[in-house]
Amino acid sequence: MTHEAGIPLGIRFKLLSDTPQDSAAQVVSDVVVGDYRDLDTLRDFARGCDVITFDHEHVPTEHLRTLEADGIPVRPGPDALVHAQDKGVMRARLDAIGVPCPRHRIVSDPEDVAAFAAEGEGFPVVLKTVRGGYDGKGVWVVRSAAEAEDPFRAGVPVLAEEKVDFVRELAANVVRSPHGQAVAYPVVESRQVNGVCDTVIAPAPDLPAERALHAEQLALNIAKELDVIGHLAVELFETRDGRILVNELAMRPHNSGHWSQDGAITSQFANHVRAVLDLPLGDPRPRAKWTVMVNVLGGDYPDMYSAYLHCMARDPQLKIHMYGKDVKVGRKVGHVNTYGDDLADVLDRARHAAAYLRGTITE
Amino acid sequence: MTHEAGIPLGIRFKLLSDTPQDSAAQVVSDVVVGDYRDLDTLRDFARGCDVITFDHEHVPTEHLRTLEADGIPVRPGPDALVHAQDKGVMRARLDAIGVPCPRHRIVSDPEDVAAFAAEGEGFPVVLKTVRGGYDGKGVWVVRSAAEAEDPFRAGVPVLAEEKVDFVRELAANVVRSPHGQAVAYPVVESRQVNGVCDTVIAPAPDLPAERALHAEQLALNIAKELDVIGHLAVELFETRDGRILVNELAMRPHNSGHWSQDGAITSQFANHVRAVLDLPLGDPRPRAKWTVMVNVLGGDYPDMYSAYLHCMARDPQLKIHMYGKDVKVGRKVGHVNTYGDDLADVLDRARHAAAYLRGTITE
Structure with a gap:
C-alpha cells in the first residue's frame, strides 16, 4: 500500500522481503529476498537507498544504528522506533514526558x-x-x-x-517530517474482536471536540518528544470517567489509518512517504462525513476473489483492498472502506462486504 | 496507473514493455522487455495470462486475432480495437451506425x-x-x-x-464489460494547446444537461455497437450551432479521464481493470463539484522532483501524478489534479502547479 501511494509521486521502492510471496513483493519491481534480522543482509540492501523505512517494527534496533552510522537515513530512526519495539522503554518514556498511561x-x-x-x-x-x-x-x-x-x-x-475500564478504544494518527512539520488525522474509534482490530470509524462518533483535540495534541506531542519521523499511530483508551490513556504506539502506516486511503484528502501511506523524504505533508482532512474500515479476515473462501462479483455488484461505491496473502483462518488478508453521510448505512455496507468476502455470510 | 489501480484488488500484472525504462516497467514486478509488433514475442508473453489489455493502441490487429485464436481473451478485442487504430475504419463504422462526425x-x-x-x-x-x-x-x-x-x-x-467550427472540445468517457454492463463518467471539457491536451475540467462547465446526456448516450452507443470492452474515450467537438460531432476514439484509459483518479468515486483505471476481468463496474460519479487536470509537459527542469517542495507546500490538497519518464521538452511527463467547490480556484491551483513543475514559472 505504501508502494501504491509512491507510484503517483514517482517514488521508486526497493523492498527487503522475507519471501517472494510477501504482499509487497508481489507488486514492487525491485525486490531483495532476505532476513531483516541479519546485519550483512541489511547493509547490502541499504547501499544506494536514499532513505530506509518500514512496514513493521521488528528490525533490531542495534542494526538500525549501524545503518545510520553507515550514513543511510533511517526514518523513523532507531531512537524513536525503540519506543514502538519495546513496551518497557515506551512506558518509561511516556511517564517521563507526562503522557497519561494505564x-x-x-x-x-x-x-x-x-x-x-x-x-x-x-x-x-x-x-x-x-x-x-x-x-x-x-x-x-x-x-x-x-x-x-x-x-x-x-x-x-x-x-x-x-486492566483499564474503558468505554471504547480510539486512535490518534499523526505524521511528522524531519523538517518538523506535522499533521493530525481525525481521531478514530477502533473496535476490536478477540484482540484484533475489526472496525474503524472516522471520525470517532460522539467524541467531544475538546477531547478529540486533546487526543490529537497528545499524539503530536509524543511524535515531537520521541522525534518520530513518518506515521505515528497512538492507540488510546477512552475511560468511563472521560480520560484518555495511551495503550500502544506504532511507527508506520497503521490499521487504524487504512480508512484514509479512500476517506482522507491525503492517505496515511502518501503522507508517510512524503514525511520520510522530508517533503511537505498533504492535507489529512476527511473527504466524507463518515468513513468506515472493516478488516477482512481469512475464513471459508480459499480464493476470496470469487466474492468480488457479489460485493461489487451490491455496492458500486465499495473500496476493496486485498493484500494477496494466502488465506488462513483469522489472518488479516484485506480490508474494505466505505464512506457517506449516513453512518448506519456506511457501517452496514462495510460489514456486509467484509463478512461476504470472508464467507461468514453468503447473501 | 493501471497497475496502481489493480493493487488494491489484488490484480497482478505481467507487463510487455519496449524498454526497462518505460513508466510501467519501473513499478510492475513482472516485466518482459520485448517488441509488441513481433508475433512470437506476443504469443510467448500471452501464455498463462488470464486476459490481455493495453495502454496504447499500436499492437497490430492481426497479431491480436492470433492471440484470440490461441485462446487468450484480448480486451478490447481486435474487432473493436481496429476502430481506434484505423481512422478510416472508424469513420466508415460511425457513419454506418448513424453517429454524427465531421x-x-x-x-x-x-x-x-x-x-x-x-x-x-x-x-x-x-x-x-x-x-x-x-x-x-x-x-x-x-x-x-x-x-x-x-x-x-x-x-x-x-x-x-x-475543419469543424467548434466552440470547444468535450470528451465522453465510458467503460463497458463483457457482461454488457456500462458506466458513463460525466462529460468533460478538454482544452488543447498545439494539438496536445492541456487542461480537462470535470464536469464540462455550462454544458446543458440535455447535451451532456446526449454525449454520454452517444459514447455508450458506440461502445455497444463496436463491442468495446474496457475504457472508451470519445473525443467530441461541440459546434457553434450546438451539435456534438465525434473527433476521435481511444480504447484504453485516456488523458481526458485522468481527473477521475482523484475526482471520481471509481477511477477510469480501476473501472478498466474491472471491465477487462468482467467484474461489476464501480460508481463513476464525481466526488467533488469540480475537478481539474492539467498535464505536466517536459520543460526546463531535468529533475522535476525539485519542484515538489514548492508545489506541495503551497497546496496541501494538490495531487501530483508523475510517470517517471525522462524529461524532454513538450513530452507529457505527468499531470496534476485539483478539486473543490470554486472552479476558478481549482483551475488556478492546477495550472500553477503544472507550470511550476515544468519550470515555466518559478514562484
Whole structure:
C-alpha cells in the first residue's frame, strides 16, 4: 500500500522481503529476498537507498544504528522506533514526558504480578512481553498469580498493566517530517474482536471536540518528544470517567489509518512517504462525513476473489483492498472502506462486504 | 496507473514493455522487455495470462486475432480495437451506425484534397494518416492543395475532414464489460494547446444537461455497437450551432479521464481493470463539484522532483501524478489534479502547479 501511494509521486521502492510471496513483493519491481534480522543482509540492501523505512517494527534496533552510522537515513530512526519495539522503554518514556498511561510496571514473576495487583485495583491484570507482540499475541489478561506463568516463559521482560475500564478504544494518527512539520488525522474509534482490530470509524462518533483535540495534541506531542519521523499511530483508551490513556504506539502506516486511503484528502501511506523524504505533508482532512474500515479476515473462501462479483455488484461505491496473502483462518488478508453521510448505512455496507468476502455470510 | 489501480484488488500484472525504462516497467514486478509488433514475442508473453489489455493502441490487429485464436481473451478485442487504430475504419463504422462526425472521406492525392474542399466549405481541410498518429502527430491542417503534399509521403491512406467550427472540445468517457454492463463518467471539457491536451475540467462547465446526456448516450452507443470492452474515450467537438460531432476514439484509459483518479468515486483505471476481468463496474460519479487536470509537459527542469517542495507546500490538497519518464521538452511527463467547490480556484491551483513543475514559472 505504501508502494501504491509512491507510484503517483514517482517514488521508486526497493523492498527487503522475507519471501517472494510477501504482499509487497508481489507488486514492487525491485525486490531483495532476505532476513531483516541479519546485519550483512541489511547493509547490502541499504547501499544506494536514499532513505530506509518500514512496514513493521521488528528490525533490531542495534542494526538500525549501524545503518545510520553507515550514513543511510533511517526514518523513523532507531531512537524513536525503540519506543514502538519495546513496551518497557515506551512506558518509561511516556511517564517521563507526562503522557497519561494505564498504571504499569515491569514484573519479575507471578508473585510480583500479585504484588502489582495488590498495589492497585487487584486482578485482572494485563501482562505483555515488552518485545515481539502484535494483534493480541504476547498479551495475557490474568485473574490470579496462578494464571500468570505463561508470559514469563519467553525469557523477555514482562510488563504488567492495570486492566483499564474503558468505554471504547480510539486512535490518534499523526505524521511528522524531519523538517518538523506535522499533521493530525481525525481521531478514530477502533473496535476490536478477540484482540484484533475489526472496525474503524472516522471520525470517532460522539467524541467531544475538546477531547478529540486533546487526543490529537497528545499524539503530536509524543511524535515531537520521541522525534518520530513518518506515521505515528497512538492507540488510546477512552475511560468511563472521560480520560484518555495511551495503550500502544506504532511507527508506520497503521490499521487504524487504512480508512484514509479512500476517506482522507491525503492517505496515511502518501503522507508517510512524503514525511520520510522530508517533503511537505498533504492535507489529512476527511473527504466524507463518515468513513468506515472493516478488516477482512481469512475464513471459508480459499480464493476470496470469487466474492468480488457479489460485493461489487451490491455496492458500486465499495473500496476493496486485498493484500494477496494466502488465506488462513483469522489472518488479516484485506480490508474494505466505505464512506457517506449516513453512518448506519456506511457501517452496514462495510460489514456486509467484509463478512461476504470472508464467507461468514453468503447473501 | 493501471497497475496502481489493480493493487488494491489484488490484480497482478505481467507487463510487455519496449524498454526497462518505460513508466510501467519501473513499478510492475513482472516485466518482459520485448517488441509488441513481433508475433512470437506476443504469443510467448500471452501464455498463462488470464486476459490481455493495453495502454496504447499500436499492437497490430492481426497479431491480436492470433492471440484470440490461441485462446487468450484480448480486451478490447481486435474487432473493436481496429476502430481506434484505423481512422478510416472508424469513420466508415460511425457513419454506418448513424453517429454524427465531421464531413470526411479518404483522399488519394493533393488534387483530391482540393476536390474534397470544393465539395463542402472549401479550405482549410484537416488531413490525417489513418494509422499511427497521436497528440497532433499525423495530423495536418492545410489551406491549399499545394500544402497537402506531406501527408501522402508516409504511404498510408489519408483521411480528409472538414475543419469543424467548434466552440470547444468535450470528451465522453465510458467503460463497458463483457457482461454488457456500462458506466458513463460525466462529460468533460478538454482544452488543447498545439494539438496536445492541456487542461480537462470535470464536469464540462455550462454544458446543458440535455447535451451532456446526449454525449454520454452517444459514447455508450458506440461502445455497444463496436463491442468495446474496457475504457472508451470519445473525443467530441461541440459546434457553434450546438451539435456534438465525434473527433476521435481511444480504447484504453485516456488523458481526458485522468481527473477521475482523484475526482471520481471509481477511477477510469480501476473501472478498466474491472471491465477487462468482467467484474461489476464501480460508481463513476464525481466526488467533488469540480475537478481539474492539467498535464505536466517536459520543460526546463531535468529533475522535476525539485519542484515538489514548492508545489506541495503551497497546496496541501494538490495531487501530483508523475510517470517517471525522462524529461524532454513538450513530452507529457505527468499531470496534476485539483478539486473543490470554486472552479476558478481549482483551475488556478492546477495550472500553477503544472507550470511550476515544468519550470515555466518559478514562484
